[in-house]
């Protein structure tokens with residue numbers, strides 16, 4: 001990007017120019033769906049991949065692929081170098097203190113499970129509490145429930161308002177029980193779009209000596225995250241939601257915590273010396289990376305972070321915010337349409353219901369118009385229960401989406417309205 | 422919109438809006454729930470079976486237009502039928518919503534759901550109520566899921 005977007009207030013022509021270039025980076029956006037151009041608005045589920053990422057993965061396999069950390073031959077050395085360079089890119093992206101604090105996993109889900117299993121197994125006993133929020137994705141609920149079953153710990157859930165904002169006084173009250181051993185919370189809710197004030201929440205927890213895990217799966221593609229400024233203890237995200245390949249996740253953890261924690265899985269790569277009597281574990285971060293990882297995937301994630309950083313997360317945030325504002329205004333004019341999640345600080349996704357039309361039917365009709373959205377419970381069934389709906393439809397945005405696409409969405413929703421009138 | 426009208430036929434839209442036999446039977450001889458975890462559809466079916474004949478059948482729940490209309494049409498199709506015919510009807514219905522077959526005769530109004538065959542992700546919606554009926558007949562206590 002030699003002509004970066006400066007702010008959302010720049011001229012329309014300039015922003016369209018850059019958008020066209022950004023869109024040209026995504027081969028899939030040229031696809032047709034049912035004879036219509038693809039309008040991809042399911043980015044919160046998984047985002048499309050730029051050419052740079054596709055090419056990086058392809059180059060890895062065609063030019064220098066081999067297993068890492070174990071070969072003396074050139075290909076292994078090159079693969080190891082590229083893999084470890086990706087770790088450095090993640091460190092830089094999160095502003096972590098050291099690459100030892102960056103663990104590669106399969107997904108955000110696995111990152112959370114790692115903490116639940118390793119830290120959880122070490123820190124929890126019967127009667128201890130884990131505090132989550134009512135707007136968690138299932139991946140930040142179920143691992144803790146399993147931990148509770150194993151240890152007798154208790155899951156506590158912080159409530160939120162109708163707008164989708166956490167109630168700070170309630171959060172503090174729950175932290176004050178004296179039994180909370182870990183707070184786990186979502187940075188941006190995938191079901192509501194709420195951006196939680198995690199810096200404040202982390203401060204509240206730390207004031208009581210409680211460590212905090214942040215589920216950042218929805219946050220990293222949309223806003224700059226600085227784990228040292230936040231002072232979070234763990235931060236989890238998935239590569240596939242940040243323009244990288246699927247099958248790779250990241251866990252950031254503070255070094256002192258990771259060092260104290262036992263390994264999550266046993267196997268190759270995570271050991272120093274193995275005998276049948278005893279095994280000495282490898283140092284960080286390898287201690288937590290048993291087995292051959294997704295080598296090309298990790299390297300692809302590095303390319304995705306480079307690509308995104310070159311555009312600039314402030315530019316991304318400004319563009320997506322504009323799309324959110326425009327979408328919210330446009331679809332609010334449709335009678336019977338109700339937006340779920342109206343937090344003041346909100347990411348670029350709109351979850352909604354439309355009276356008379358089930359989200360699943362909306363999804364099918366939009367698909368025939370070439371528009372991909374998500375319909376369902378978004379792996380956040382407790383959120384659906386909170387609002388008393390079985391499901392919602394959700395349009396979620398990425399850097400490459402345009403106002404034209406919002407117009408297509410709105411026009412298609414009017415058609416749904418017509419059909420189910 | 423024309424191909425969408427093949428899926429969302431008037432009969433389907435009508436049954437979605439005004440589902441028939443949409444109520445609870447107070448003392449059913451058979452009952453089961455069906456859930457579609459993908460989209461949150463949730464249907465309960467109730468049957469009153471006497472002398473191997475379906476004397477009454479009803480359903481309740483929430484779902485998309487396809488699953489609601491299919492449940493509604495199913496109750497109309499099954500009421501008064503001998504239990505022995507259910508399996509045969511289900512098989513015929515299943516092939517209509519999943520294959521390009523000629524509609525078997527005897528399906529009556531159920532064949533309006535044939536459009537579902539062009540929407541593979543919606544087959545589960547169309548068959549949810551039927552799966553629940555089969556579960557009810559087997560007297561399975563737990564709810565059935567479509568996946």
Ligand SMILES: Cc1ncc(COP(=O)(O)O)c(C=O)c1O
Pocket residue numbers: 044045107108109110137139140186188189190215217218238240379
């Ligand atoms: C908020 C949130 N957390 C966690 C996850 C889980 O991500 P993954 O399935 O990549 O592990 C998701 C994915 O939808 C999410 O939206």
